[in-house]
Amino acid sequence: IIVEASEQSNRISVPEIKNLEPLKFFLDKFPKEGSLIFCDINCDKSDLKNILAKKNQGPICILVGPEGDFSEKERQLIIEKKEIFSLSLANNILRTETAAIAAVTIVNYHLNFN
Numbered sequence: 001i002i003v004e005a006s007e008q009s010n011r012i013s014v015p016e017i018k019n020l021e022p023l024k025f026f027l028d029k030f031p032k033e034g035s036l037i038f039c040d041i042n043c044d045k046s047d048l049k050n051i052l053a054k055k056n057q058g059p060i061c062i063l064v065g066p067e068g069d070f071s072e073k074e075r076q077l078i079i080e081k082k083e084i085f086s087l088s089l090a091n092n093i094l095r096t097e098t099a100a101i102a103a104v105t106i107v108n109y110h111l112n113f114n
Helices: 004-007 023-029 048-053 072-079 096-112
Strands: 035-040 060-063 082-088
Touching: 004 060, 023 072, 035 072, 035 096, 048 096
Parallel strands: 035 060, 035 082
Antiparallel strands: none
């Protein structure tokens, strides 16, 4: 399915699907040159264009909370990271599935069409 979806959308590379891992482990091994975009309804309105203009050559990771949101402990783990940018997707709370699609669409637009 992922190969066919990549071909249909004219992607040159096929996204890698990895096994689940604890958030702390993921954050600890995330590349220092990468940028983490933390989708958080509680943040101030961020300017994604400026966030992505600061983007290094590393990967971009969009963190979308699970149903019920991140725990306070998880929030602290995320916020303590150096290259973390908070982004509000809407004035209301989106379902996890919807938030992920909305975030990827917004980032894709700013990287490729802006």
